[in-house]
Amino acid sequence: MATIAEASEVRTKQALPASLKLGWGSGAFGIALLMNGVSGLILLFTASILQIDPWLAGLVIFLAKLIDVVTDPIVGVWSDRYESSKGRRRPFLLWGSITGAISFALIFTSPSFENQYLTAFYIFIVLSFYAIAYTIYNIPYMSMPAEMTDNYHERSSIHAYRMVFISLGSFVATAGVKVVLEALGKTEPSSYAVVGVGCAVLILISTMVAYFTTASARFTQGAEKSTKSNAAQVVHEFNAVRSNRHFLRLIGVKFAQLLGVQTSGAAFAYFFVQSLGRDFNILAIFGTTVTISTIIFAPLLVKFSQRFGKKNTYYVAASVNIFYALSWSLASEGEPLWSIVMRAAFVGIAFTGNVVMAMSMLTDIINADANRTGVRREGAFTALYSFVEKLTGAVGPLIVGFALSFAGFNNKLPFDVPQGGNVDTALLFSVSWLPALFGLVAIWILSGYNLTEQELQAARAENTANNEVNKQEKS
Template sequence: MNAPPPRVEALPVSLKAGWAVGALGVAILLNGIGALSLFYMVSILGIEPAIAGGLIFATKILDMLIDPAIGMASDRTRSRFGRRRPWLFVGALLSALSFLAFFAPPAGLDTPALLTLWAAGALVAYTLGYSLFNVPYMAMPAEMTDSYHERSSIHAWRIVFVSLGGFLAAAMAPVLLEALGKGERSSYATVGVIGGTLILATTMATVLLTGRARSIDRGPAVVGIAGELGALWANKYFLRLISVKLAQLIGVFATQAAMIFFLVNALKLDLSILGAFGAAMTVSTIATAPLLVRFSKRYGKREAYIVAGSAYILYSLSWLLASPGEPVWALVLRGLVVGVAAGGNVILAMSMLTDIIEWDARRTGVRREGVYAAVYSFVENGAAAFGPLVIGFALSLAGFEKGNVAAAVTPRVEQALLLGMVYIPVAMGALAIVLLLGYRLTEAQLRGDAARQVEKSA
């Protein structure tokens, strides 16, 4: 057996920040499409809600199909730029172009049929760009450091940029749309230009700034995708964590699909209110991230994750109390609560994933970070497909008026929106916590595995 690679514990701040800055672009891409796409296609482009939801669903299914192949390919890549960075470069370019294309269709496209075809093509490009960048990107931390707690630190840096990107895409973009005219196609084209530029700048920054990151040889090859997926299937810790994330993300993406409809049509609020909500969420996420890391060091990652998951359930339940003319302070309070949940869900889930990858590598001698990241992304995309599909069909069945940003909300439409804002996220959040209680991988177990590996190689 080959000797294990030299251990890396603490990482320089410049490297952690250089890797993490790419998350800003990914967050703009993901949140911009996730938060605005259904509303934009239905109320601006005039596409039937069920068709719009079906388009998003179909492209997410495509994403699920290609993620494992991209993960395996990045694991097996050998180049002077490392295993991951060539993929990041191509993904960065395609991600930026697809965001621009989706929100800025040519002026000559003026019928729902043509706009539907354009939106479908742009969403396919977005799907490819996102996977090409994000799958190898999320594989990198597991090979950058061997430290159990340094992995949490890496993802604490990432959550800062995720929060800023989410704030720009899901909060400030709606503020800009309100100022420019939320019913005008040209307003969305402006968002596409600004967002695409930021996506390109930040994702390319990560390509350039991670040249010093450790890259580990894959080790013994496992032939075929069946062997790779079989190894993941045998990893009980991974199956547990991925089940938690699936349940949790189904709720998150259902809320994301319904959010703008709920605020604009049910609560009669301007999109600019998302600026206050997003600012509160961003400040809360960044401020509580180091506290959650400290809490996880003292009490455990699982316990800190449960705290974050509970905060999301409370946030979702609070929408039952919302009514037209909702005061700003109530939205700010919700933003503060969900900020705790968002930070914990990102930092702790990803830190636990890198622990699981390390545990598997020590047992099998094979580095398969890309495959793990791909399956993790596969589950994310499955959940992301579910939200717009269900909410789109629910709105169609409820008789929601397309092509009208001020469409009236009947009792049936209100219940369709509450499905995404409350019912699904609360049920799925509770299931996630129940599943999380069975997670057992600890720092002591990983240290014991590391000691045994050193003994074998001696």
């Protein structure tokens, strides 16, 4: 008979069924559409379509995201301790699917009141609802891979499948949406309403598919019942999480990197129209190229990481992203299509490496912590990680909104009318210089990350041995 250690080793080498990876990964389509559809359009929509001053629009987007300070830890610890025959996480996927789709539709069907502050207040309410819905789905969803497998490289494989669906969802949010807006009239509020309702349907279908197809996924039991109050439990769990040096290093990398990405994303549609003199159809070609590049490089980068390590793969992706950002400083009005497409191909490499490696490293950290402490904290870890992602998504539009206001951007004009001068400088600052600077900071922080496969295997072996000793003592 195999020993417990041998049985554990066999289990860790088993690959998950492709059908399960596809099913779980499909939820990323809806999440990517939900996130990128809002982040890529929200500043332009609120400032130029709803006619809210750019600084106020950026401030409202930022304040609505602050609700995640409360909701992220609550949902994270709640999903850690939730008990259900369907697992701890899957019920949240059901609730988040419905509320997420509704929230997306509400945002882009927002009315424009005569008083811009009333419009801003309405946007704040629906964006707050959106933030809560996104949290309910995404935190439990992103916690699932840590439960689904113990295999070091299988975690990268899972997220490579997810990366494909992220690419497809981002494709719809960037290329698809831009083509529709260009065809219907990109300055017409009714066009955004059509996009909002149509995307909401796609979000609902995708996220529900992930709910149904993960019924067979392995899930672990939550922490034992505690006599502490709910608030005390949240504080206790997050004190444990934030004391993890590997995790603090990883979220430092993600904060710096994503702050650049989100700043660029908030300004990108303006930059294409204002500075490059291009329409949304060219922006759609850019998005299509990014999607193709991402799908091609996802499996290649996983193989690269298996040979050279996750940290080195992350270095490559982050470096590519810096050079990509700086390349926009060389662009000018009427930039040739070939150079735009080439940049998009490099974005695919950077985006894939950053997302896949970061999430694979996160699941490594979660499992290492569980092996060391004997407590499963997937939700708590993912909640803090997700909050950093969403915080940068709030700060990015805030930076761009104030930059445009400071540059004298006139939001009463149609946004496809070039304003030049300081506006172009503010946009270049947002899509090139600032992202490159933040990328360098991310690489510097990453240099201190040192959680390896060998360390994980040692922790797992020690945990198995301790469990065996405890069983013998009890018997």
